Amino acid sequence: MDKMLYVAMTGASQNALAQKVHANNLANVSTNGFQKDLEQARSMPVFGDTQPSRAYAMTERPATDMSGGPMIETGRDLDIAIGGEGWIAVQGADGKEAYTKSASLNIDALGVLRTSTGLPVLGNGGTIAVPPDDKIEIGQDGTISIRSLGQSPSVMAVVDRLKLVNAKDSELTKGTDGLIRTTSGQPAALDANVQVSSGFLQGSNVNAVEEMTQVMSLSRQFEMHIKMMTTAKEDDEAMARVLQMS
Incomplete structure:
Protein backbone atom coordinates (compact mmCIF):
# COMPACT_ATOMS: atom_id res chain seq x y z
CA MET A 1 0.00 0.00 0.00
CA MET A 66 8.56 31.89 -28.81
CA SER A 67 5.88 32.63 -31.41
CA GLY A 68 4.50 36.15 -31.61
CA GLY A 69 1.15 37.33 -30.36
CA PRO A 70 -1.43 39.53 -32.09
CA MET A 71 -0.48 43.06 -33.10
CA ILE A 72 -2.42 45.70 -31.19
CA GLU A 73 -2.56 49.18 -32.69
CA THR A 74 -2.08 52.01 -30.19
CA GLY A 75 -1.08 54.92 -32.44
CA ARG A 76 1.59 55.97 -29.92
CA ASP A 77 4.96 56.75 -31.50
CA LEU A 78 6.94 55.06 -28.72
CA ASP A 79 4.98 51.82 -28.73
CA ILE A 80 6.95 49.26 -30.74
CA ALA A 81 6.56 45.61 -31.64
CA ILE A 82 8.28 43.00 -33.78
CA GLY A 83 5.93 41.97 -36.58
CA GLY A 84 7.65 38.67 -37.38
CA GLU A 85 10.82 36.95 -36.24
CA GLY A 86 13.35 38.80 -34.13
CA TRP A 87 13.77 40.57 -30.81
CA ILE A 88 14.32 44.02 -29.33
CA ALA A 89 17.39 44.22 -27.10
CA VAL A 90 17.10 45.74 -23.61
CA GLN A 91 19.30 45.81 -20.54
CA GLY A 92 17.96 43.53 -17.83
CA ALA A 93 17.94 44.33 -14.12
CA ASP A 94 21.14 42.26 -13.82
CA GLY A 95 22.87 44.57 -16.30
CA LYS A 96 23.03 41.90 -18.99
CA GLU A 97 21.45 41.95 -22.42
CA ALA A 98 17.93 40.54 -22.69
CA TYR A 99 15.21 40.52 -25.32
CA THR A 100 11.53 41.20 -25.79
CA LYS A 101 9.13 41.29 -28.74
CA SER A 102 7.20 44.36 -27.65
CA ALA A 103 7.79 47.43 -25.52
CA SER A 104 6.00 50.61 -24.56
CA LEU A 105 8.89 53.10 -24.42
CA ASN A 106 9.39 56.27 -22.42
CA ILE A 107 12.13 58.86 -22.11
CA ASP A 108 13.25 59.53 -18.53
CA ALA A 109 14.41 62.82 -17.04
CA LEU A 110 17.98 62.13 -18.20
CA GLY A 111 16.90 61.42 -21.78
CA VAL A 112 17.46 57.65 -21.55
CA LEU A 113 15.03 55.54 -23.57
CA ARG A 114 13.42 52.96 -21.31
CA THR A 115 10.66 50.37 -21.37
CA SER A 116 7.51 50.81 -19.28
CA THR A 117 9.19 48.69 -16.58
CA GLY A 118 12.22 51.01 -16.48
CA LEU A 119 14.70 48.86 -18.41
CA PRO A 120 17.09 50.76 -20.72
CA VAL A 121 16.67 50.03 -24.43
CA LEU A 122 19.86 49.11 -26.25
CA GLY A 123 21.10 50.63 -29.48
CA ASN A 124 24.19 50.15 -31.63
CA GLY A 125 26.47 51.60 -28.96
CA GLY A 126 24.72 50.65 -25.74
CA THR A 127 21.86 52.43 -24.00
CA ILE A 128 20.05 55.04 -26.08
CA ALA A 129 20.03 58.69 -25.02
CA VAL A 130 17.52 61.02 -26.73
CA PRO A 131 18.10 64.81 -26.78
CA PRO A 132 15.17 67.16 -26.05
CA ASP A 133 12.82 67.02 -29.01
CA ASP A 134 9.50 68.11 -30.43
CA LYS A 135 8.87 64.80 -32.17
CA ILE A 136 10.36 61.32 -32.23
CA GLU A 137 9.91 58.61 -34.85
CA ILE A 138 11.07 54.98 -35.00
CA GLY A 139 11.49 53.49 -38.47
CA GLN A 140 10.92 49.89 -39.52
CA ASP A 141 14.65 49.19 -39.37
CA GLY A 142 14.79 50.52 -35.80
CA THR A 143 16.24 53.92 -36.72
CA ILE A 144 15.33 56.59 -34.13
CA SER A 145 14.86 60.05 -35.59
CA ILE A 146 13.94 63.26 -33.77
CA ARG A 147 12.99 66.82 -34.60
CA SER A 148 14.96 68.97 -32.20
CA LEU A 149 13.33 71.77 -30.25
CA GLY A 150 12.65 74.79 -32.46
CA GLN A 151 13.62 73.04 -35.71
CA SER A 152 11.59 73.05 -38.90
CA PRO A 153 9.06 70.18 -39.22
CA SER A 154 10.98 68.86 -42.21
CA VAL A 155 14.28 68.60 -40.32
CA MET A 156 14.70 65.17 -38.72
CA ALA A 157 18.00 63.98 -37.23
CA VAL A 158 18.98 60.35 -36.65
CA VAL A 159 19.87 59.73 -33.00
CA ASP A 160 20.52 55.98 -32.85
CA ARG A 161 19.14 52.67 -33.98
CA LEU A 162 17.46 49.99 -31.92
CA LYS A 163 19.47 46.83 -31.52
CA LEU A 164 17.36 44.23 -33.31
CA VAL A 165 18.56 40.64 -33.10
CA ASN A 166 17.47 37.16 -34.11
CA ALA A 167 18.30 33.66 -32.92
CA LYS A 168 16.94 30.13 -33.12
CA ASP A 169 14.32 29.22 -30.53
CA SER A 170 16.57 26.42 -29.29
CA GLU A 171 19.22 29.01 -28.42
CA LEU A 172 16.87 31.10 -26.26
CA THR A 173 15.50 30.68 -22.77
CA LYS A 174 13.01 32.62 -20.68
CA GLY A 175 14.03 34.07 -17.32
CA THR A 176 11.95 34.49 -14.19
CA ASP A 177 11.56 38.18 -15.06
CA GLY A 178 9.77 37.27 -18.30
CA LEU A 179 12.64 38.41 -20.52
CA ILE A 180 14.31 36.21 -23.11
CA ARG A 181 18.04 35.48 -23.02
CA THR A 182 20.44 33.26 -24.93
CA THR A 183 21.26 29.93 -23.30
CA SER A 184 24.97 30.58 -23.89
CA GLY A 185 24.87 33.94 -22.14
CA GLN A 186 26.37 35.61 -25.22
CA PRO A 187 24.56 38.43 -27.09
CA ALA A 188 22.41 37.29 -29.99
CA ALA A 189 23.48 38.21 -33.52
CA LEU A 190 22.25 41.40 -35.16
CA ASP A 191 19.82 40.84 -38.01
CA ALA A 192 19.12 43.55 -40.58
CA ASN A 193 15.99 41.70 -41.70
CA VAL A 194 14.21 42.22 -38.38
CA GLN A 195 11.57 44.92 -38.66
CA VAL A 196 9.83 46.85 -35.93
CA SER A 197 6.37 48.41 -36.14
CA SER A 198 5.87 51.76 -34.43
CA GLY A 199 2.44 52.55 -32.99
CA PHE A 200 1.80 48.89 -32.18
CA LEU A 201 2.23 46.57 -29.23
CA GLN A 202 2.35 42.81 -29.48
CA GLY A 203 -0.13 41.00 -27.31
CA SER A 204 0.42 37.82 -25.33
CA ASN A 205 0.61 34.58 -27.35
Missing part, protein backbone atom coordinates in the same frame (compact mmCIF):
# COMPACT_ATOMS: atom_id res chain seq x y z
CA ASP A 2 2.86 2.35 0.73
CA LYS A 3 4.07 2.06 -2.87
CA MET A 4 0.61 2.81 -4.22
CA LEU A 5 0.33 5.77 -1.87
CA TYR A 6 3.76 7.08 -2.93
CA VAL A 7 2.96 6.88 -6.64
CA ALA A 8 -0.39 8.64 -6.13
CA MET A 9 1.21 11.31 -3.93
CA THR A 10 3.92 12.12 -6.47
CA GLY A 11 1.28 12.30 -9.20
CA ALA A 12 -0.79 14.78 -7.18
CA SER A 13 2.18 16.99 -6.26
CA GLN A 14 3.51 17.11 -9.83
CA ASN A 15 0.00 17.74 -11.13
CA ALA A 16 -0.25 20.77 -8.86
CA LEU A 17 3.01 22.11 -10.34
CA ALA A 18 1.60 21.65 -13.85
CA GLN A 19 -1.48 23.65 -12.89
CA LYS A 20 0.76 26.52 -11.75
CA VAL A 21 2.31 26.73 -15.23
CA HIS A 22 -1.05 27.08 -16.95
CA ALA A 23 -2.39 29.39 -14.24
CA ASN A 24 0.60 31.69 -14.78
CA ASN A 25 -0.08 31.68 -18.52
CA LEU A 26 -3.71 32.59 -17.89
CA ALA A 27 -2.70 35.39 -15.52
CA ASN A 28 -0.60 36.93 -18.32
CA VAL A 29 -3.15 36.60 -21.11
CA SER A 30 -3.31 40.42 -21.28
CA THR A 31 0.40 41.07 -20.72
CA ASN A 32 1.93 42.61 -23.83
CA GLY A 33 4.83 40.60 -25.26
CA PHE A 34 4.33 37.65 -22.90
CA GLN A 35 5.62 34.29 -24.17
CA LYS A 36 3.68 31.36 -22.75
CA ASP A 37 5.45 28.53 -20.94
CA LEU A 38 5.02 24.98 -22.18
CA GLU A 39 4.45 22.07 -19.80
CA GLN A 40 4.69 18.32 -20.08
CA ALA A 41 4.73 15.29 -17.80
CA ARG A 42 6.71 12.09 -18.15
CA SER A 43 7.03 8.89 -16.16
CA MET A 44 10.14 8.25 -14.12
CA PRO A 45 10.97 4.70 -12.94
CA VAL A 46 11.35 4.19 -9.19
CA PHE A 47 14.68 2.55 -8.40
CA GLY A 48 15.29 0.79 -5.12
CA ASP A 49 16.10 -2.65 -3.74
CA THR A 50 14.03 -4.29 -6.48
CA GLN A 51 13.51 -3.83 -10.20
CA PRO A 52 11.89 -0.50 -11.22
CA SER A 53 8.43 -1.96 -11.71
CA ARG A 54 6.71 1.27 -10.72
CA ALA A 55 6.91 4.78 -12.12
CA TYR A 56 6.00 8.19 -10.81
CA ALA A 57 5.09 11.36 -12.71
CA MET A 58 7.40 14.32 -13.17
CA THR A 59 6.21 17.68 -14.47
CA GLU A 60 8.71 19.83 -16.37
CA ARG A 61 8.84 22.98 -18.42
CA PRO A 62 10.65 21.85 -21.57
CA ALA A 63 10.52 25.16 -23.39
CA THR A 64 8.79 28.47 -24.00
CA ASP A 65 6.55 29.23 -26.96
CA VAL A 206 -1.48 32.77 -24.71
CA ASN A 207 -4.67 31.08 -25.90
CA ALA A 208 -7.04 31.59 -22.95
CA VAL A 209 -9.44 28.82 -23.98
CA GLU A 210 -6.63 26.30 -24.41
CA GLU A 211 -5.08 27.18 -21.06
CA MET A 212 -8.41 26.99 -19.24
CA THR A 213 -9.10 23.59 -20.78
CA GLN A 214 -5.72 22.34 -19.57
CA VAL A 215 -6.37 23.64 -16.06
CA MET A 216 -9.71 21.84 -15.93
CA SER A 217 -8.17 18.61 -17.21
CA LEU A 218 -5.37 18.78 -14.65
CA SER A 219 -7.90 19.46 -11.89
CA ARG A 220 -9.71 16.22 -12.74
CA GLN A 221 -6.42 14.34 -12.74
CA PHE A 222 -5.58 15.81 -9.34
CA GLU A 223 -8.90 14.59 -7.95
CA MET A 224 -8.15 11.12 -9.33
CA HIS A 225 -4.80 11.06 -7.53
CA ILE A 226 -6.45 12.10 -4.26
CA LYS A 227 -9.02 9.31 -4.71
CA MET A 228 -6.20 6.79 -5.21
CA MET A 229 -4.56 7.99 -1.99
CA THR A 230 -7.86 7.63 -0.14
CA THR A 231 -8.32 4.13 -1.56
CA ALA A 232 -4.81 3.16 -0.44
CA LYS A 233 -5.62 4.39 3.07
CA GLU A 234 -8.89 2.44 3.17
CA ASP A 235 -7.19 -0.74 1.93
CA ASP A 236 -4.48 -0.35 4.55
CA GLU A 237 -7.07 0.05 7.32
CA ALA A 238 -9.00 -2.98 6.07
CA MET A 239 -5.82 -5.08 6.07
CA ALA A 240 -5.03 -3.93 9.62
CA ARG A 241 -8.47 -5.07 10.78
CA VAL A 242 -7.98 -8.49 9.15
CA LEU A 243 -4.65 -8.88 10.95
CA GLN A 244 -6.25 -7.94 14.26
CA MET A 245 -8.96 -10.57 13.79
CA SER A 246 -6.40 -13.23 13.07
